[in-house]
Amino acid sequence: DIQMTQSPATLSASVGDTVNITCRASQSIGRWLAWYQQKPGKPPKAVIFDASSLKSGVPSRFSGRGSGTEFTLIISSLQPDDFATYYCQQYDSDSYTFGQGTSLEI
Amino acid sequence: EVQLLESGGGLVQPGGSLRLSCAASGFTFRSYVMAWVRQAPGKGLEWVSTITSGIGNTYYRDSVKGRFTIFRDNSKSTLYMEMNNLRVEDTAIYYCAKAPVATGATWFDPWGQGTLVTVSS
Numbered sequence: 001d002i003q004m005t006q007s008p009a010t011l012s013a014s015v016g017d018t019v020n021i022t023c024r025a026s027q028s029i030g031r032w033l034a035w036y037q038q039k040p041g042k043p044p045k046a047v048i049f050d051a052s053s054l055k056s057g058v059p060s061r062f063s064g065r066g067s068g069t070e071f072t073l074i075i076s077s078l079q080p081d082d083f084a085t086y087y088c089q090q091y092d093s094d095s096y097t098f099g100q101g102t103s104l105e106i
Numbered sequence: 107e108v109q110l111l112e113s114g115g116g117l118v119q120p121g122g123s124l125r126l127s128c129a130a131s132g133f134t135f136r137s138y139v140m141a142w143v144r145q146a147p148g149k150g151l152e153w154v155s156t157i158t159s160g161i162g163n164t165y166y167r168d169s170v171k172g173r174f175t176i177f178r179d180n181s182k183s184t185l186y187m188e189m190n191n192l193r194v195e196d197t198a199i200y201y202c203a204k205a206p207v208a209t210g211a212t213w214f215d216p217w218g219q220g221t222l223v224t225v226s227s
Contacts, residue, residue, distance in 0.1 A: 001168075034213035036151075043201050044151065046215035055215065087151050091211040094165045096141075096153035 002026050002090050006099035013078055013104060021073040021102045023088035028068045032092040035064055035073045038101075039084045047086075048073060075104075108132040108216050110202045115221030122192050122225070128185040128202030128218055136180035139205035139212055142187050144198035145220075154200070155187065159208040170196075192225045199223075 003026035013019050023033065031051035036044035046055045048064035051071055061076045075082055083106055088099040114126040126142070142154040155176040156165045164176050175188040185202055199222050203214035 032211065038151075043217035043220055045217070046213055049206075049213045049215075089151070089153075089213060091213055094156065094211050095167065096156075096211070098151040098153065101150045 001095050002029060002092060002097050004088055004090055004097050004099040006086075006088055006102050008102060009100065010103045010105060012106070014106065015078055015080060017078045018074065018076045019078060019104065021075075021086055021088075021104075023066075023071045023073070023099050025069045025071075025090055025092075029090045029092035031067050032090060033064075033066070033071050034089045034091065035062075036087045036089065037082075037084045038087065044087065078104075108204060110204060110216065110218030112200065112202050112218045112221040115200065115223045117224045117226065118192055119227050120192060120194055120225055123188070123190045124192065124223060126187040126189065126200055126202075126221060126223070130183045130185065130202075130204070133204070135178075135183035137208055139207055139209060140178060140185045141203045141205065141214055142176060142185075143201045143203055143214070143217070144196075144223075145201070146195075146198040149198075152198070156205075157185070158210075163209070189223070192223075194225050197223060197225045 005024045033051045035048040038044040047058045052064045063074045085103045109131045111129045141156040157176045173191045199220040201220045202218040205212040
């Protein structure tokens with residue numbers, strides 16, 4: 001199976017900051033990567049798919065870049081609603097894998 | 107509005123069985139890939155199984171192969187997961203999730219609210 005490694009595990013930031021979350025794949029996955037946001041007690045919500053496509057309705061301060069084995073989720077001008085846990089997911093194969101998550105904290 | 111409502115979770119002893127259901131509405135259920143993804147308490151997300159539209163090809167993570175069966179009833183717009191020989195390590199919230207495609211590898215959105223499965227003696 002393809003392993004997904006996220007970093008950092010925890011990220012402390014303030015409102016207005018710009019943060020980067022990295023996800024590395026154990027082998028090339030092209031651009032088949034999605035990012036999810038999850039808040040406590042709630043299901044995940046997709047924010048980015050195909051590495052850099054913004055899901056409809058998601059604020060434009062979210063962006064994604066990368067291909068192959070290294071990917072980044074960028075959140076600009078952090079808002080209070082953005083503090084959550086973020087997961088990457090590869091879908092290069094039918095055996096999907098997620099990163100271990102990044103907790104974005106104030 | 108797409109809605110996914112899971113049910114069927116509960117407390118079961120190791121070796122026991124459960125059937126999870128996911129009632130879908132707000133979209134043409136038969137036309138989309140559907141999946142189950144789980145999350146152990148305080149842990150990350152773990153894909154469990156996927157079923158395609160049409161003939162319903164199925165895929166499973168290795169740890170549940172031979173124990174879990176995913177299936178769908180398109181006439182009832184409902185996704186199911188039959189879980190047998192449950193283990194303590196299967197304890198998790200099980201989410202039902204919709205894909206934006208009919209077949210092929212994919213991402214998932216939206217997800218249901220989840221149903222908790224606890225395997226314990």
